[in-house]
Amino acid sequence: MKNIIGTKVGMMQVFDVNGKQLAATVVSCEPNQVLEVKKNGNIKVGYLDVEKAQRKSKAYIGIFKKNGYTPKEFIKEFKNTENYKVGDFITVDAFEKGQYVDVQGTTKGHGFTGAIKRWNFKVGPLAHGAGYPHRYQGSVAFGRGGSQAQRVPKGKKMSGHYGHETVTIQNLIVLEVMKARNLILLLGAIPGPAGSVVTIKTSVKFPTKKTEYKIITKEIKEEILKENENLEDKEALHKANEQAEAAAAEAAKKEAAAKQAEAAARAKEKEAAEKAAASEAKTANK
Numbered sequence: 001m002k003n004i005i006g007t008k009v010g011m012m013q014v015f016d017v018n019g020k021q022l023a024a025t026v027v028s029c030e031p032n033q034v035l036e037v038k039k040n041g042n043i044k045v046g047y048l049d050v051e052k053a054q055r056k057s058k059a060y061i062g063i064f065k066k067n068g069y070t071p072k073e074f075i076k077e078f079k080n081t082e083n084y085k086v087g088d089f090i091t092v093d094a095f096e097k098g099q100y101v102d103v104q105g106t107t108k109g110h111g112f113t114g115a116i117k118r119w120n121f122k123v124g125p126l127a128h129g130a131g132y133p134h135r136y137q138g139s140v141a142f143g144r145g146g147s148q149a150q151r152v153p154k155g156k157k158m159s160g161h162y163g164h165e166t167v168t169i170q171n172l173i174v175l176e177v178m179k180a181r182n183l184i185l186l187l188g189a190i191p192g193p194a195g196s197v198v199t200i201k202t203s204v205k206f207p208t209k210k211t212e213y214k215i216i217t218k219e220i221k222e223e224i225l226k227e228n229e230n231l232e233d234k235e236a237l238h239k240a241n242e243q244a245e246a247a248a249a250e251a252a253k254k255e256a257a258a259k260q261a262e263a264a265a266r267a268k269e270k271e272a273a274e275k276a277a278a279s280e281a282k283t284a285n286k
Contacts, residue, residue, distance in 0.1 A: 002094045003078040003201045004029050005047035006184065008105065010194045014175065014185070014215045022213065024175055025186045027103075027198060031089040035063050035075065043080040045090065046072030047197070074197055092177050092184050098212035099174045100203035105192035109164030118162040167191040171203055173211050187213065 006029035014024050036044040044063065053061050053071035064071045067086060084090070095101065115121045115137035124134045137159070140152050152158075169190055176185040190198055203209070214220070 001079060001081050001202045001204075001207070002090075003045070003076075003199060004090050004092065004094060005032050005045065005074060005076055005197060005199055006030075007048075008190060008192055008194055008196050008198055009183075011189065017214045017216060017220065022175070022187060022215065023189065025188065025190050027184045027186060027190070027200065029092050029182055029184055029200070031091050031182070033069065033072070034084045034086055034088045034090070035067065035069060035072070037080060037084070037086055038077075041080050042077050043084055044075055044077050046075050048073040076199065078201075091179070092182055093179050095174055095177055095184060095200070096210070097174055097177055098210040100171050100206040100209050100211075101174060101186070101200050102168055102170045102203050103172055103186065103190040103198055103200050104166065104168040105190055105196055105198035107163050107165050107167050107191045108193050110162040112160065113162040114159045115157060118159060119157045121157075171206060173213070175213055175215055176217065185215075 006027040009026040009028050011023060011025050014022050016022060030048065032045045032047050034043050035046045038044070046064075046069070049070045050073045051071075053064065056071075060075070061071070063069075063075070069087075082094075110117070114135055116123055116135050121137050124130060124136065126134055137157075140156055140158060141150070142153050169188070172190070173187040174184060175187050177183075178185070184200065186200075192198060216224075
């Protein structure tokens with residue numbers, strides 16, 4: 001299983017070669033450095049260089065001092081399935097176009113909210129005669145009365161902190177891997193606001209499955225334009241060939257007409273000479 005830490009840049013729309021519009025998320029993944037290989041085989045990976053590790057424990061800072069590495073803002077532990085060594089870098093080319101991945105992130109925090117916003121409860125009547133509690137959630141007790149109705153059950157959906165939870169979105173497709181810019185383009189949305197840190201890992205359910213989308217990139221645009229130019233050139237060449245063929249046919253027609261006229265003139269001259277010879281013979285006989 002491959003893993004990489006990145007930052008959510010934002011969302012955009014792209015189009016495939018068939019003209020279908022796709023919602024895509026851009027994730028920036030600077031090279032992740034392997035800081036430590038643990039005895040159990042797991043690796044500790046650091047992401048985003050910082051000048052000084054502030055508000056970090058001595059154990060945290062000790063990882064960097066041990067190997068002389070630049071302090072990192074984030075450290076996560078992954079299973080070492082690719083036999084990485086200390087000092088190696090994990091880059092975006094660990095993932096392939098069309099691959100299925102799972103993305104883990106922290107959702108947007110909404111603070112303390114009521115039950116209606118937090119759990120999508122129904123709003124009370126909004127008319128003036130309905131009384132004050134338009135957005136109250138109602139009774140939180142349970143049971144038929146007596147001692148049973150005098151307590152709130154555990155796990156009751158009530159008002160409280162909404163959002164800022166760790167969520168994993170499964171089976172997202174990698175649309176494009178841009179190695180030169182350290183970017184990964186994913187099909188669909190991922191948790192968290194723009195600028196939040198996310199973890200991309202190989203899909204648990206479909207580790208080998210691939211579904212490729214041929215989206216219109218700069219290179220494909222250039223190819224399409226080139227094809228159109230070639231098509232225009234072909235059409236122009238075809239038109240020029242047709243014109244040349246028509247001109248050649250017209251010239252051949254004129255040449256044939258000239259030859260026919262020349263042959264007719266010769267025949268007339270021959271006929272005139274024969275008539276003159278015949279008249280001379282008649283005169284000589286008299």
